[in-house]
Amino acid sequence: MVRTPTALILPLVLTLAACATPREACIASAEAPLREVTRDIAQTERALDRGYRLVRVRDIRLALTRCVTRNRDGERVSYPCQRPTTVTRSEPVGIDYSEERARLKRLRAEQTRLLPQVERGIRQCQISYPPQG
Numbered sequence: 001m002v003r004t005p006t007a008l009i010l011p012l013v014l015t016l017a018a019c020a021t022p023r024e025a026c027i028a029s030a031e032a033p034l035r036e037v038t039r040d041i042a043q044t045e046r047a048l049d050r051g052y053r054l055v056r057v058r059d060i061r062l063a064l065t066r067c068v069t070r071n072r073d074g075e076r077v078s079y080p081c082q083r084p085t086t087v088t089r090s091e092p093v094g095i096d097y098s099e100e101r102a103r104l105k106r107l108r109a110e111q112t113r114l115l116p117q118v119e120r121g122i123r124q125c126q127i128s129y130p131p132q133g
Contacts (some may be wrong), residue, residue, distance in 0.1 A: 022129050023131070044103055062082040066078050
């Protein structure tokens with residue numbers, strides 16, 4: 001399964017949340033902790049399958065671009081120049097299998113603990129925001 005970086009998804013989710021009804025927004029908020037733990041479980045399982053975890057690393061590089069200045073006559077002049085830019089990449093990092101298995105066990109316990117809490121939150125949202133229709 002291909003994962004889309006969170007930085008790309010977050011603006012989309014926020015845009016969609018702005019269009020959500022109060023009931024939908026409430027339910028999404030109630031489900032958020034469970035979604036996060038479920039995502040972490042999937043990432044940990046993939047790390048165990050692969051034998052490494054992908055870590056996001058930011059690099060600063062010089063990018064060739066066009067700069068603009070004014071000459072002595074006040075005319076705008078464009079010239080090639082380099083500017084620093086931040087590039088994010090994924091880098092594989094070896095894992096400690098026993099540590100990852102312990103993490104997976106903790107995450108699954110957290111998921112089990114969260115289920116009733118999320119269900120209560122959803123029921124409360126359904127009571128607070130009855131269907132319009």
